Amino acid sequence: MIERVQCGSCHVIPGVDWPKGRLGPSLDGMDQQGLVAGTFPNTPQNLAAFIRNAPAVKPGTVMPAMPIDDREARDVAQYLIEESKR
């Protein structure tokens, strides 16, 4: 999923060699982060919601709504948290 929509264009993502975009924050160490987008408590639900439709959750963010459904967003959130723990 991360490969299909290419989250890597903006973010450094653990386990993804390329691209290592630097527009958005690095997502390495997502399990350690206190807040999602510096605003919400870092829970898988919040993270998934933000991934799916960031502007709706935090108006004004650069991050666009992604063309994925809820389940896929949860998978991505889970991947980020799991990979960071390694």
Add this chain to the structure above:
Amino acid sequence: MTEALFGWPPPVLDPMGPYAEPVRTVAWALSGMGALVTTLVVAALFVAWRGPPVWRARLGGQTSILVFGVALPAVVLAALLIWGLMLTAKLDRPAADGAMRVRVTGEMWWFRVQYLDPQGRVIAEDANELHIPTGQPVAIELASADVIHSFWVPHLSGKKDMIPGRTNRLTVQADRIGRYGGVCAEYCGRAHALMGMVVIAHAPDEFGRWWGARRAAAATPKPDSAGFALFTDSGCAACHTVDGTRAVGRTGPNLTNVAARQTLGGGILPNNRGTMTGWVGHSQSIKPGNRMPNYDRLEPRQLQDIVTYLETLK
């Protein structure tokens, strides 16, 4: 995308048109010849080592050198040469007058695609994406804006170089609808590895519809928006053209229908809002050395507006 422009089976052995088709036969025939000769050499080595004395004596004379080293290769090579030259002439023949004309220009590190009318005037411009109708030859003129590149869409034909100061001609034809990947095959500097494109073959009527939509997009007036203002003010318009607006930069790709394209960044990224944002904001981390600067100094809001504007360009 972010998957190779080609998959299994190897495109050279999986031709999609008459300018690639004969080479499949050639490839198999030559590989077969190679396997046979290798077997012959291994067999001869085995005879030399372990063979019966009579065989070894026969192999150990000058005659065997003349037969296997001169006569046999001469016959095989002469046959191959004749076949090769005939095929070269056939594949190299220019397309008939009246064929669709396209000019593809290699630039560091992307392909500028221009659709030409029969007189050679540019009627539409695109980047890293060439749409063609199936079942008819397309005459491609290959040029270069800077260094030597090479145009290679292995499903459709062999490659041909794009050389500054020259125009090379290549004819391609796709007989089946589909997306066919292409790459730059001549080393052209830093981002050579990330210089790709796609050829999209439509059924002729489908191609007509696409072409109509493409022309309409160019002709539709673009309402001024916050995004467009930013697009011109931030300097995008210095390099990019959007037909029908005052953005007329020539250095970068024409963006008139950028949102309709399948790829971004020279055939390397899928085109969605996320990748577009990432590309505009920080393309250097995705394709190091490409000629577009990072726009990470823009406010998030501004970046959003620009991307929103770009998404209207279909």
Add this chain to the structure above:
Amino acid sequence: MTTETGFDPALYDRFPTRETRPDGELEELERIWCAPRKWGYFAAVNNNYIGLYYVAAAFLFFLLAGILALVMRVQLAAPLQTVLPPDTYNQFFTMHGTLMMFLFAVPMVEAIGILLLPQMLAARDLPFPRLSAYAFWAYLVGGLCFFGSLFIGLAPDGGWFMYPPLTSTAYSPGINTDFWLLGIGFIEISAIAGAIEIIVGVLRTRAPGMTLDRMPIFAWAMLVFAVMIIVAFPSVIVGTLLLELERAFNWPFFDPLRGGDPLLWQHLFWFFGHPEVYIIFLPAAGLTSMMVAAIARSELVGHRLVVMAMVGTGFLSFGVWAHHMFAVGMPRVSTGMFSAASMAVSIPAGVQLFAWIATLASGRIRWSTPALFTVGAMFVFTMGGLTGVMVAFVPFDWQAHDSYFIVAHLHYVLMGGMVLPMFAAFYFWTPMVSRRPLSERLGKWVFGLMFAGLHIAFFPMHISGLLGMPRRVFTYLPSSPLELLNFLSTIGAFMFASAVALFIVDLVRSFRWAPSEGNAGNCFDSGTLEWLPSGLYSTRSIPVVKSRYPLWDDSSLAKDVEEGRYFLPNSVTGLRETIVTSPIMAEPQYVEIMPGPSPWPFWGAVATAVFFLALTVQAYAVSAVAGIVMILCIMRWLWETDRPIRKRKVDVGAGIILPTYAVGRDSHGWWAMNILYIVMGMMLFVLIFSNAYLRGVQPEGWVAPPSWSSLIPILGLNALAAALAIAAVRVLSRRRRAGRRIWILLASAPLALAAGVYGDVEAWRSAGLSPAASGQGATTFALLAQQGTAVAFALLMGFYAIARGGRNLIRGPRSGTVDTISRFILFAAGQGAAAAIMPRLMVLA
């Protein structure tokens, strides 16, 4: 029996001599050819030292380039990795290719030649030992500086064939490209120097009686190799000079906007670049031909066919260069011609392959490590040759060109054609230079790992190429077949590397080098002269050769040679010396006095390195100083070389009397100078070709030539210089005492040449041509620059003549120094005329 020089072949029957040799002769030889001590290793010139230094240095570059390849394979083991940044990767593959082709392959075969040839020909040394030393040191110092550029991020990054305009200042503004041109400059110098050495060595220092037909096949290979260097390298020399001129002074040779053409570079580069492959392959094939004979304990079947095949390869290889350019859009006729030649060139390769197989069949294979490597090489080379036929098939090449298929093809050819035979040769000839042979047990492991590794590494690349993977990519996008194939290639590369590592372990354990203390001897029961017992002076006496495998045909030869029963069992002059023989029949002609150890070649090479390095980093003052030091060092080393000695005739054994000094056609120096003229003539030809080529492809805007009357003074001045040069030789031969004053003629002739070239430059200037304005200007002035360089050399020679004349070192009636200078002036006068006439004619064409 006919003779070539009037030498009576019946005299050969006096050998081996019967009487015992006086005591002390061997000790004297040992004293004269003594081993260097301490810093003396830098002054050593003997081929036993320089040859091995050379092999070791070339092997070092093989390792360095191999390490680069390993890092690249790690980067490509999986898609989209970031082990190396793209810029660094681009530098890595450029350096890998350049090091392997220019700093490993060519120098390695040349090195093996320098090490083995004198032994095979039973000469005491090659005819110009100091030249070998200079070539080696220039190569080592230059190569190391070149490699060092990688550590400061300034390594070239344009690919090993450096196509402009990517390498022009517009797209490569840094000095990276200049480093490439620098590195290549060194190799060009040392390759040409080595080639001159080898041609003269093979043609003039063979043992008496070793006619061309009895010459070992490796010597034939090296002869063809060296001739090919002489013909091919001038093209790349001119190419690199033109590119540097374009970069430094903006002369638009390759700029299509100003009447240049990027394809001109491709023609110049590949006219050298393809023969280069055979330049690498032929010596290795020669080694293989020698080894198969020993492996089967049977004479090479089809010896003459193999010689013909090698000469044929040499010819054909100059007709195939444009097969690297099938995709540039050439006219169909030329495409067909180059396709035909490219296929035809595989016939001589087939002849050699089946000659080896026939030899193995006619004898009995005795398996050993060299035998494994040799047979393995035949298999690998066959595969590489067959993919070569595939890409000579034009429509297939349009698909395969510049893809990984080509990467696979070229590695198969070079591995099978050169690397595996080289390892075979290491195992085979180590007993000649080491007191202990390499381990047969480890050797078999080395072979197994290497053979398996190279197939696993390179075979999948054929398929990667057909899958659409272009060469020279720092990464690729994910796709399951490509990932698997690339991962396999990486594994194979590491297997290959482990084989090389194992070889080094073996080398450290077994190799014991001390050329003054003997060697391990003829382990593989070979039949050629390099296995005669020898010391630093080579063989005690120089045998008469009566067959191709003298050791097999005369079992007492080794003993007789060792006891001094042949030619030159002693030092007749108390100096280093060898017998110079006639080129075809190898009849003894005179005794060459050889120069001994000298530090000047070393210092000259260092100064050369500083000169070019300083040019590259644009420190022009330093470079000027280094240039002067370089010239002084070289003159200093030459100073001792042309010295007639008191004993004009000497007995070289069995009452055969030979002179100790020769001039003209008989002398080895005459041959060397003629080869140099061929090199310069080829450069002239390539420059004229460049001018004509641009006239053909970019005919617009050519400036009309200066008036024809402007030619009269230019040609007149060149004729005057020629007349002065001829007069110098004539006067000296009539009046022996003229030696003191002859320099006046030799020093004034170059002034006339200089005036001529100056007049030509002015004539073109006033016609409105400037070098930076157009391709015509650039190529025309490049021709004049070549003439200017020749004139500068002539002026230096004039100074040299003044210096020697002033010290009364020029003696009549004939002097090698006077001959050489006079002939050079003649050549320069002819070149000046050609450089004046051709660009004028070209505009009319």
